[in-house]
Amino acid sequence: MDILVVGGTKFFGIPMVDALINGGHQVSVATRGKSAFPFEGRARHIVFDKTDPASVRAALKDKRFDMIIDKVAYSPNDVRSLLENAACEKYVQMSSCAVYKTIHTDTTEDEFDAASYPLRWTDRLDDYDETKRLAERAALEFMPASSCAFVRYPIVLGPNDYTRRLHFYVEHVKERKPMFIDDLDTLSPFIHETEAGLFMAHLAEHFEPGPFNGASNGTVRIRGLLSYIEKAVGKKAVLDKSAEPAPFNGLPRDRSINTQKAQRLGWNFYELDNWLFPLIDKIASDNGGQK
Numbered sequence: 018m019d020i021l022v023v024g025g026t027k028f029f030g031i032p033m034v035d036a037l038i039n040g041g042h043q044v045s046v047a048t049r050g051k052s053a054f055p056f057e058g059r060a061r062h063i064v065f066d067k068t069d070p071a072s073v074r075a076a077l078k079d080k081r082f083d084m085i086i087d088k089v090a091y092s093p094n095d096v097r098s099l100l101e102n103a104a105c106e107k108y109v110q111m112s113s114c115a116v117y118k119t120i121h122t123d124t125t126e127d128e129f130d131a132a133s134y135p136l137r138w139t140d141r142l143d144d145y146d147e148t149k150r151l152a153e154r155a156a157l158e159f160m161p162a163s164s165c166a167f168v169r170y171p172i173v174l175g176p177n178d179y180t181r182r183l184h185f186y187v188e189h190v191k192e193r194k195p196m197f198i199d200d201l202d203t204l205s206p207f208i209h210e211t212e213a214g215l216f217m218a219h220l221a222e223h224f225e226p227g228p229f230n231g232a233s234n235g236t237v238r239i240r241g242l243l244s245y246i247e248k249a250v251g252k253k254a255v256l257d258k259s260a261e262p263a264p265f266n267g268l269p270r271d272r273s274i275n276t277q278k279a280q281r282l283g284w285n286f287y288e289l290d291n292w293l294f295p296l297i298d299k300i301a302s303d304n305g306g307q308k
Contacts, residue, residue: 019043020221021080023067023099024088024111026055028177032214033086034060040222047076067095068140074102084221087111092141092148093155100159107224108160109217112153112167114230114274115146120171125275126228131167132157153228167228168217171274172265175210176299182264186243187300191250195260201240205265206232206274209292216284223282232274235289239265245294249301 025034025046037044038059046056050064065076067089081104088111090096100108114120116129131153138155142148153167174183189196208231216231243254276286 018083018221019045019081021045021047021063021077021082021085021103021105022088023047023085025086026052028179029173029175029210029214029217030088031055031177032211033088033217034214036215036218037221040218042221045082067098070098070102073098077103081105083107084109084224086217086221090149090152090156093136093138093151094140096152096155097138097158100156105160107164107166108156109166109168109221109224110153110156111217112169112228113145113149114169114171114232116150116153116169118146120269120272120274122271122273123275124230124273126169126230126278129153129228131228132162163226166220166224166226168220168231169228169274170208170213170231171206171272172208173210173213174207174293174296176296177210180264183296184300185264187246187250187297189261189263190243190246190252190254191301193252193255195255195257196263197258197260197266198239198243198256198263199266200268200270201238201243202270203239203265203268204236204271204273205239205268206236206272207289207293208232209287209296212287216279216286219284220279220282225282227278229279229282230274230276231279231286232276233287233289233292234276236273237289237293239263242293242297246297246301249297 020042045061045063047063049066054062063076065072084107085105086109090110134154136154156165
């Protein structure tokens with residue numbers, strides 16, 4: 018296939034693009050051209066600013082792709098800028114489990130229907146959840162539902178997570194810095210950056226339309242996460258309601274993501290325990306934690 022990836026040079030975009038190239042596809046990666054291109058000699062580099070429709074139009078003139086994978090669908094206006102000026106047969110959007118207004122145990126894809134959601138054309142909103150709902154809905158203005166897929170992940174973690182959410186907990190415990198955790202019994206799903214990228218490549222090659230949840234098998238409570246970190250660094254966490262809020266605050270207490278639909282495409286997600294605790298060990302070691 019001739020595939021255009023919009024974004025894809027950071028975090029889980031890298032294993033996704035690597036898998037597509039290794040699968041024999043002709044891959045073009047579009048960026049703003051402001052950072053190093055990690056696929057030099059292996060993929061074509063296209064430069065445009067997705068927030069500027071004229072830039073997209075000039076860069077993609079007379080080009081048609083079998084598929085576009087949109088890793089940076091941050092607003093409905095972003096989606097419109099791309100799809101008004103790009104021709105493709107199929108479209109895969111990196112969405113988020115944030116589209117669900119309530120995430121509970123065994124949350125399924127049918128709990129948010131983009132097609133029936135009221136559309137507003139906006140730039141990126143402070144309300145991330147609403148922005149992602151509108152981004153899904155916007156795609157259906159330009160592509161038939163039978164040609165669109167939406168990938169919904171919970172929190173993505175890994176050694177290359179530029180938001181350093183898991184690092185926050187490890188570093189605060191190691192340095193005995195106070196932090197505020199609003200609910201130690203919050204139960205959360207996660208997905209590793211590598212499987213997040215590889216599943217998107219798998220979906221590209223085994224395309225079916227509609228939304229797809231993705232998450233590692235299993236969940237963990239913040240209490241268990243913190244306990245493991247304390248053992249990894251040999252220190253006790255300092256909890257203080259007036260201290261800096263922790264990244265996983267504000268989540269519903271019991272959350273899990275149903276991934277049966279993705280599994281029916283022949284994909285097996287990682288076991289959470291097999292990578293989360295080794296990742297904590299790595300972060301603790303990288304930061305001088307005591308073992």
